[in-house]
Amino acid sequence: MHSPLEALRDTGQHELRPWKSAAVSALSSARSRLLRMLEGLPEDALVRQHSPLMSPIVWDVAHMANYEEQWLLRALGAPSLTDSAFDSLYDAFRHSRASRSQLPLLTPAQAFAYASRVREATLEWLHHLHEDSPVPLLRGGFVFGMVVQHEQQHLETLAATLQLMTSHVYRPAALPRPRPARAAQYEVFIPGGPARLGSDAPWAYDNERPAHTVHVPDFLLDSHPVTNGDYVVFVESGGYDDPRWWDPQGFEWIHAQGIRHPLFWLPQEGGAWLRRRYGHVEPLPRDEPVQHVCWYEADAYARWAGKRLPTEAEWEKAATGSDAQPRVYPWGHTAPDSSHANLGGDSWGPSPIGSYPAGQSADGVWGLLGDVWEWTSSTFDGYFGFKSFPYREYSEVFFGGEYRVLRGGAWASAPVAVRNSFRNWDYPMRRQIFAGFRCARDAR
Structure with missing residues (x-):
């Protein structure tokens, strides 16, 4: 049987x-x-x-x-x-x-x-x-x-x-993740100009349509997502106690919930940090992108760092570049494989930053696809000319200021559902999703 x-x-x-x-x-x-x-x-x-x-x-x-x-x-x-x-x-x-x-x-x-x-x-x-x-x-x-x-x-x-899940021990057979040399975080200048957003490709969703052009000013974008090690500094410097960095609703929410650090982190005596991951507890890897942070946490860190979250137009501009023919993926038009990004779910966690040099954008931005979803500052809405297809409940009923847009996919996202134009969204307090972020700031 x-x-x-x-x-x-x-x-x-x-x-x-x-x-x-x-x-x-x-x-x-x-x-x-x-x-x-x-x-x-x-x-x-x-x-x-x-x-x-x-x-x-x-x-x-x-x-x-x-x-x-x-x-x-x-x-x-x-x-x-x-x-x-x-x-x-x-x-x-x-x-x-x-x-x-x-x-x-x-x-x-x-x-x-x-x-x-x-x-x-x-x-x-x-x-x-x-x-x-x-x-x-x-x-x-x-x-x-x-x-x-x-x-x-x-x-x-x-x-x-x-x-x-805590009622059963779940220990998946994870594929080994890369262990690159230490990668430096730096800012990448993204030249302003026309940005081609969205897609008219056959498998694109209605909220990606129609493809259109907007103007994006010059800006600076972090070369890598914010890491656990970066985020520990924010936590240990009292970032969760200082209302200067927080959206007022977010500050009220984290204190009502007693939130002091990202989900699944476990503080230890002496300043050490552990995390729970799929049935076991392990030391917090400082070189991996931080994940399981909500939009409020991402926004607060960016303010603390003297930066901000990118808009989704900036994010997609960085991914597609300035070419006459926008790239489908940050590296070009070749479909993702294991040399480009951490996708598909079999790694069961993010890889250290700097793991996928073949996945860089033309401007030198790393890790735009895979590892962690990246929060943007944008709320979720339809593009000009949007038409619901084939049913309103996929996208249209979520439009408005309640949801924030995430871009780029995570280690648990399938390559078929990841591309420069793909738009995800969620409530700003959601932390169980595989979300992290990178910072941006105006170019002056």
């Missing part, structure tokens, strides 16, 4: 045309990653609510399958595999994360079997679709890119859930 996880393994591939081949490969990569992540976890760990901020893992498994059924089967004319009750049960807007453990969810075995049935049907139905279809959902394989990225984003969310 197959285990629930074995039931998720993909079926074989047939001869396919370009975007269909890309879709099958990306779907397979996401499924393989899910299997690696959940291998060996007991049923109790899959059904337990590990934090009110996160869903039970089994909810995410069935939600991903339901999303795939809705968009890669029903929306493309295939027969439904389930009744409409599943749509309500696994609707992320209908049920808050904190309430999902109280729902009549599928068991792990049922959820994995459902995901397997959906995937088999998706791969079969793919052969009935015309690659050059004028249907907007299929243009360039958009809907397949949307579903693949959605699944990979949930796997990043699962990585955050597993870090929050």
